[in-house]
Amino acid sequence: MRIGIVCYPTFGGSGVLATELGKALADKGHQVHFITYQQPVRLIEFNANIFYHEVRVPTYPLFDFPPYETALASTMVDVITNNSIDLLHVHYAIPHASAAFMAKQILLKSGKNIPVITTLHGTDITLVGRDKTYAPVVTFSINESDAITAVSQNLRDETYRSFKIEKEIDVIHNFVDVSRFSKKPIDAFRKVIAPNGEKIILHASNFRKIKRVQDVVAIFAKIREKVPSKLLFVGDGPERPMAENMCRELNLCDDMRFVGRQEQIEEILAISDLFLLTSEYESFGLAALEAMATRVPVISTNAGGLPEINIHGKTGFLSNIGNVEEMSGFAIELLSNEEMLEQFRQNARGQAEQFDIGNIVPQYERLYNRFVKCLP
Numbered sequence: 001m002r003i004g005i006v007c008y009p010t011f012g013g014s015g016v017l018a019t020e021l022g023k024a025l026a027d028k029g030h031q032v033h034f035i036t037y038q039q040p041v042r043l044i045e046f047n048a049n050i051f052y053h054e055v056r057v058p059t060y061p062l063f064d065f066p067p068y069e070t071a072l073a074s075t076m077v078d079v080i081t082n083n084s085i086d087l088l089h090v091h092y093a094i095p096h097a098s099a100a101f102m103a104k105q106i107l108l109k110s111g112k113n114i115p116v117i118t119t120l121h122g123t124d125i126t127l128v129g130r131d132k133t134y135a136p137v138v139t140f141s142i143n144e145s146d147a148i149t150a151v152s153q154n155l156r157d158e159t160y161r162s163f164k165i166e167k168e169i170d171v172i173h174n175f176v177d178v179s180r181f182s183k184k185p186i187d188a189f190r191k192v193i194a195p196n197g198e199k200i201i202l203h204a205s206n207f208r209k210i211k212r213v214q215d216v217v218a219i220f221a222k223i224r225e226k227v228p229s230k231l232l233f234v235g236d237g238p239e240r241p242m243a244e245n246m247c248r249e250l251n252l253c254d255d256m257r258f259v260g261r262q263e264q265i266e267e268i269l270a271i272s273d274l275f276l277l278t279s280e281y282e283s284f285g286l287a288a289l290e291a292m293a294t295r296v297p298v299i300s301t302n303a304g305g306l307p308e309i310n311i312h313g314k315t316g317f318l319s320n321i322g323n324v325e326e327m328s329g330f331a332i333e334l335l336s337n338e339e340m341l342e343q344f345r346q347n348a349r350g351q352a353e354q355f356d357i358g359n360i361v362p363q364y365e366r367l368y369n370r371f372v373k374c375l376p
Contacts, residue, residue, distance in 0.1 A: 001372055002031045002084055004076065006100065007091040009040040012206065013286045014121035017151070017174055018091040019043050024177075024361045026050045033079055037068070041263065053079045069095040069102075076103035080114055086372045089117045089364075090145075093124040094134060097141035104144075115371035118145040120169070122283025122304075125159050139163045146371055149364075152305030155283040170367065173308070174284040175360035178353055181293035183270045190271040193257070199229040199335050202272040202296070204265060204287050205279070207237025214239075215278035215324055217246045217256075219299075222328035224255060227335045231256045232272070234265060269294035273341065274331060280321055282306050292316075293352035297344040299331050309355065315348040 007018030019042040022032040026049035033051045057066040090096035097118045150156040151174045205211040220231045275291035277300040284305040298316035312318045317330035
């Protein structure tokens with residue numbers, strides 16, 4: 001099967017999932033064509049079945065804002081026509097689903113009907129899509145897709161509540177390559193971070209307001225009063241300066257490190273004891289799942305799709321948004337009981353295995369086959 005994948009190429013969850021899905025499909029013998037404005041950050045290994053097509057957007061003085069969606073649709077048409085693409089899978093509704101609709105209409109004029117599958121990832125529905133500027137186009141382009149998937153049951157339900165969707169939305173959960181997150185901790189690395197045997201707590205995100213990184217700092221301050229510990233911040237974004245200032249105000253700087261964006265996060269997760277995720281909303285919580293795959297329990301909010309993966313009292317704990325007292329209490333309880341911590345580690349790994357890439361990718365293949373088999 002020849003599959004076109006349209007995604008954002010950045011560190012965000014939608015781009016990560018789309019890239020990992022494409023790589024897994026290529027490993028199974030499918031020919032995968034990525035269409036985006038730069039090479040995806042997770043697309044680093046050579047694979048003879050993977051092709052990358054850059055969307056080039058010419059700049060003209062006439063346009064204050066380069067028309068990316070038009071350039072994307074034209075590139076889709078070119079790639080589909082010249083590579084005999086069987087199916088187009090677009091990740092994140094804006095602007096990929098609307099551009100795919102335009103490309104589909106252009107191709108129909110030449111007698112080719114290209115099936116379009118749209119995967120909804122979260123903020124394309126819960127944040128951007130709700131904006132009145134975009135809502136009519138988002139609704140139309142989703143309904144015009146041949147199939148729609150969402151990465152969690154919560155996101156599926158949220159989409160139905162927010163938009164007049166006329167078609168069935170299939171839930172195909174996000175996934176993790178469990179084998180990638182099976183690394184043993186490097187003792188020397190751990191000793192550099194925690195030279196006196198302190199517990200290592202991790203938070204990884206894009207530091208947007210929705211992640212509530214101030215709660216991470218506040219929780220850590222309370223943990224540190226009871227349990228000798230260190231905090232690692234992985235990622236970067238607009239809220240990082242606020243977190244750094246809060247660290248200074250609370251005199252935590254000696255026990256906190258900001259390590260920036262990390263492509264090999266599995267090595268950091270391998271030395272961690274606990275993962276904190278304090279978001280106002282997560283459509284799924286891929287960062288939490290990656291932690292669990294590395295046997296790291298998760299303390300998180302109960303927002304969005306997080307309860308679908310983080311099982312309260314088994315793989316970690318769930319609290320209401322902003323409940324710093326309760327989350328820090330759960331963390332202290334877990335970090336102070338080695339037997340409990342080890343049991344939660346095993347539970348976390350077992351839960352993550354249910355979302356292993358080997359279980360999820362066949363669900364996409366079955367969905368593709370519903371349409372590709374109908375092609376002339």
